[in-house]
Amino acid sequence: MSIDEKTVAKVAKLARIALPEERLAPMTHELNDILNWVEQLQEVDVEGVEAMASCVDAVLPLRKDALAQDETGGGQPEAVTKNAPRTEDHFFVVPKVVE
Amino acid sequence: MSEPRKLLKGATGDWEVVVGLEVHAQVSSVSKLFSGASTTYGAGPNENVSLVDAAMPGMLPVINEFCVEQAVRTGLGLNAEINKWSRFDRKNYFYPDLPQGYQISQYKDPIVGEGEIEVELDDGSTVMIGIERLHLEQDAGKSIHDLAPDASYVDLNRSGVALMEIVSKPDMRSAEEGAAYFSKLRTILRYLGTCDGNMDQGSMRADVNVSVRRPGEALGTRTETKNVNSIRFVRQVIDYEARRQIEVLEEGGTIDQETRLFDVKTGETRTMRSKEDAHDYRYFPDPDLLPLELPDDLIERVRASLPELPDQKKHRFMDDLGLSAYDASVLAMDKDKADYFEAVAEGHDGKLAANWVTTELFGVLNKQGLTIKESPVSAAQLGKLVGLIEDKTISGKIAKQVFEHMLTDDQGKDPADIVEARGLKQVTDTGAIESAVDEVIAANPDQVERVKEKPKALGWFVGQVMKATGGKANPQAVNEILRAKLGVE
Structure with a gap:
């Protein structure tokens, strides 16, 4: 499997990663190298083997439906907005997003 | 292929409208899907936000057991298949009110699979509408655009609140059917208690997919109108979109697969964004979460706790109490009304009780703008009045007089006492x-x-x-x- 420059440019745009024109060709080359390397896995015969969703030998832990009093709970708008460049009345304030 | 149920007339012939709904219903939980922050409506900005919901580095999601149970409960109420094994995926997109840069959702393996529900139409007939799936996902935050000219304000209180996305099959064929399905879904959710159905507070909203085609042809290109938050608006969106698409196609144009917005003021829809990039979500399994495996006894435990559902109630009213399909439906589709009616009918003739509730009482409530819970006449009192008609103490006509008194100058009094005090007893001598x-x-x-x-x-x-x-x-x-x-x- 290999991907072209157009696909790389599109993925970069979707991921909001700035990719200057001159980096496009080398990036495409690097990504194809990785894809080719991973492609070796295609050689393994997985006929009849169920797809694996996780390699962790554990079950998903469940939480009770209750309010937490620590950082995994609410009531801390100061802490939540502390790192924001601009805030007002505990709102995050961001450049105008027009729909 | 079966005959089209309903057709719309265009300038150049008939068209069939095809509608599917994706309904987002907020799970009635105390805390969020993956964090211990509150879901209360109306809190101050970012008050109900944990460091998990704000996507601070190092925070990990832990799933809310109650939300899982509510999804199973809803699935059972929709007569749907429950998947004992499901998985969470990341749906990637960028928006200021989505701090993670992705929404945790279920893409390939949802917790609930196919089901179907019975939907009542205005003329008393019913149609079966298929359910494609139900999955759990996080809600996003809220951006407010009108507080300042140069900035948007972001409140993450809703961020991470548990939603059930219920996707229908494209089984509806008119605006009426779309609205009736949405209404029925709300009724079922409220009966189950899994979502409060409060559309003013955003607890329930629909994305409405509409396409048109010539009868017998393959499906046309659809548009999706986002965040429609009332039954009436669902109807308007379908009506408007169907007419618009027919007009475009009859003039030789094509329909773009796009997302549209509904303008409440004009009743029209308009383009929101083109589908091109916006829907390339690059889903992949969330590495922070293991697959969700339901314990063996969970489904049976939830099933055992299900209340009588609206359709079961409707059919019981028809079969056991002899009500018409229409009366049974009107009463069963609202739990409060059904409870009131059952209290009136207790020990009395069901049909007579239904007549008094649906005609006399609802007439008064509608006129005064009251809900059934605010009724000036209690179910016990109305039941006694029905009893007086049954044992021929008074005629139906006199009963209406007594009812008038119960609503006005004799409020709260026992109907038998009113009859006695006012000398209204029927003369059988x-x-x-x-x-x-x-x-x-x-x-x-x-x-x-x-x-x-x-x-x-x-x-x-x-x-x-x-x-x-x-x-x-x-x-x-x-x-x-x-x-x-x-x-x-």
Whole structure:
């Protein structure tokens, strides 16, 4: 499997990663190298083997439906907005997003 | 292929409208899907936000057990298949009110699979609408654009709140069916208690998919109108989109697969963004979460706790109490109304009780703009009134007078006491009725002649006797005595 420059440019745009024109060709080359390397896995015969969703030998832990009093709970708008460049009345304030 | 159920007339022939709904229903939980922050509506900005919801580095999601159970409960209420193994995926996109840069959702392996529900239409008929799937996902935050000219304000209180996305099959064929499905879904959710169905607060909203085609042809290109938050608006969106698409196609144009917005003020939809990039979400399994495996006993435990659902109730009202499909549906589709009706009907004739509730009581409530819970007449009182009609203490006509008193000057009083105090008891004493009949006959010889020619004129006599007795005579007894005395068969 290999991907072209157009696909790389599109993925970069979707991921909001700035990719200057001159980096496009080398990036495409690097990504194809990785894809080719991973492609070796295609050689393994997985006929009849169920797809694996996780390699962790554990079950998903469940939480009770209750309010937490620590950082995994609410009531801390100061802490939540502390790192924001601009805030007002505990709102995050961001450049105008027009729909 | 089956015959189209409904068609719309265009300038160049008939069109079939195809509708599917994706409904987002907020799980009625105390805390969020993956964090311990509150879901309360109306809190101050970013008050209900944990460091998990704000996507601070190092924070990990831990799933809320209650939300999982509510999804299973809803799945069972939709007669759907429950998947004991499901998985969470990341749906990637960028927006200021989505701090993670992705929404945790379920893409390939949802917790609930296919089901179907029965939907009532205005004419009393029903259609079966298929459910494609139900999955759990996080809600996003809220951006407010009108607080400042140069900035948007972001509140993450909703960020991470548990939503059930319920996707229908494209089984609806008109605006009426789309609205009826949305309404029925709300009824089922409220019965189950899994979502409060409060559309003003955003607890329930629909993305409406509409396409049109010539009868018998393959599906047309669809548009998706986002965040429609009332039953009436769902109907308007479908009506508008169907008409718009037919017009475009008949003029030789094509429909773009796009996302549209509904303008409440104009009742029109408009383009929001083109589908091109916006829907390339690059889903992949969330590495922070293991697959969700339901414990063996969970489904059975939830099933055992299900209440009687609206359709079961409707059919019980029809089969056991003899109600018409229409009355049964009107009463069963609202749990409060159904509870009230059942309290009235307790120990009484179901049909008579249904008539009094749906006609007399609902008439008054509608007029006064009251909900059933605010009814000035309690179910117990109305039940007693129905009892007085049944045991012939009063006639149906007098009962309406008593009901008037119960609503106004005799509020809260026992109907039997009202009847007693106001002397409204039905006269069943045949002697008293007979003398009233004799008086009327003696005073109206012309009418006596007439009734011999035209037996239908008997009604006039009944009216006169009822008038003479102040409406208190038993109408059946009056009829019998009149027939005997006038020789009418």
